[in-house]
Amino acid sequence: EPEVTQTPSHQVTQMGQEVILRCVPISNHLYFYWYRQILGQKVEFLVSFYNNEISEKSEIFDDQFSVERPDGSNFTLKIRSTKLEDSAMYFCASSKQGAGTDTQYFGPGTRLTVL
Amino acid sequence: DAKTTQPPSMDCAEGRAANLPCNHSTISGNEYVYWYRQIHSQGPQYIIHGLKNNETNEMASLIITEDRKSSTLILPHATLRDTAVYYCIVRGLKAAGNKLTFGGGTRVLVKP
Numbered sequence: 001e002p003e004v005t006q007t008p009s010h011q012v013t014q015m016g017q018e019v020i021l022r023c024v025p026i027s028n029h030l031y032f033y034w035y036r037q038i039l040g041q042k043v044e045f046l047v048s049f050y051n052n053e054i055s056e057k058s059e060i061f062d063d064q065f066s067v068e069r070p071d072g073s074n075f076t077l078k079i080r081s082t083k084l085e086d087s088a089m090y091f092c093a094s095s096k097q098g099a100g101t102d103t104q105y106f107g108p109g110t111r112l113t114v115l
Numbered sequence: 116d117a118k119t120t121q122p123p124s125m126d127c128a129e130g131r132a133a134n135l136p137c138n139h140s141t142i143s144g145n146e147y148v149y150w151y152r153q154i155h156s157q158g159p160q161y162i163i164h165g166l167k168n169n170e171t172n173e174m175a176s177l178i179i180t181e182d183r184k185s186s187t188l189i190l191p192h193a194t195l196r197d198t199a200v201y202y203c204i205v206r207g208l209k210a211a212g213n214k215l216t217f218g219g220g221t222r223v224l225v226k227p
Contacts, residue, residue: 004158033214043159043202043217056214091158093215103149104215106158 002026004107006092012113013082021077021110023092032075033093033104034067036060043091049075082114119203124222127197133190135221137203140184146207148179149215150188152199159202159217162188193225 005024013019025032034046048055049067066078075094079086089111093104120138127133139148149164163170163177165186170177176189190197202220206213 035215037156042219043153043215045214045216048214058214089156093158102213103161103164105161108158109156111156 004092004094004105006090006107006110008110009108010111010113012115015084015114016081019079019082019112021079021090021092021112023075023077023094023107024073025075025092025094026105027073029094029096029105031055031095031097031102031104032067032069033095034077035091035093035106036088037091037109038085038088046077079112082112084114087112087114119205119218121201121203121218121221123219124224126224126226127190127193129195129225129227130192133193133197133223133225135188135190135201135203135223136185137188138185139203139205142183142205143207144183146205148177148186149204149206150175150177151202151204151215151217152197153202153220154196154199159215160199162201193223195225195227197223198225199223 007022032049035043037043045058047057047061064080068076089109091109092107095102095104147164147166150162151159153159163172163175165177179186200220200222202217204215
């Protein structure tokens with residue numbers, strides 16, 4: 001069964017450093033998403049991406065964040081200058097069509113720890 | 116998207132059916148009810164979704180009341196591996212890239 005994969009599983013970085021989190025969505029999916037979950041809190045939407053453009057982004061997704069689909073298989077989330085409060089689990093998801101009835105499938109997550 | 120209300124936690128005996136309620140009294144006619152679960156800190160896992168008819172798949176059954184203001188997720192024979200946080204989410208038929216809005220969910224503990 002196809003699944004979303006994410007690398008690395010755990011990333012430790014120093015405050016102020018740039019990090020890139022990588023995701024490989026399910027191969028025939030066209031819509032891609034990033035969510036995050038701070039320890040003990042709810043899963044929060046960050047951004048959705050389709051046709052090489054951001055479809056929607058939350059207030060969390062400020063200028064420090066960017067997304068990219070650098071090739072036909074990878075989808076990345078970059079945080080330019082990490083802060084302590086960026087420490088969280090980051091989940092990538094993908095879906096076929098993106099409409100309200102379309103199912104999003106999630107990857108296992110990357111745990112980001114900012115020191 | 117309509118707001119949902121779920122009990123914060125519930126226990127279930129292994130081998131018994133687990134019935135997880137969700138209230139979505141402000142749901143509108145074109146909004147679907149989705150259920151996901153999250154085992155420990157893993158990525159949310161899709162379970163099932165429905166509009167107004169009851170639905171069943173290999174994981175669970177979804178019972179939606181006739182007025183659509185509430186629903187129940189049924190895990191027919193709970194196992195220890197079903198211990199997780201279960202999220203009930205209402206999603207509308209928006210344009211592309213429709214986000215999922217997670218609430219607090221119900222923390223289900225399956226006991227031997």
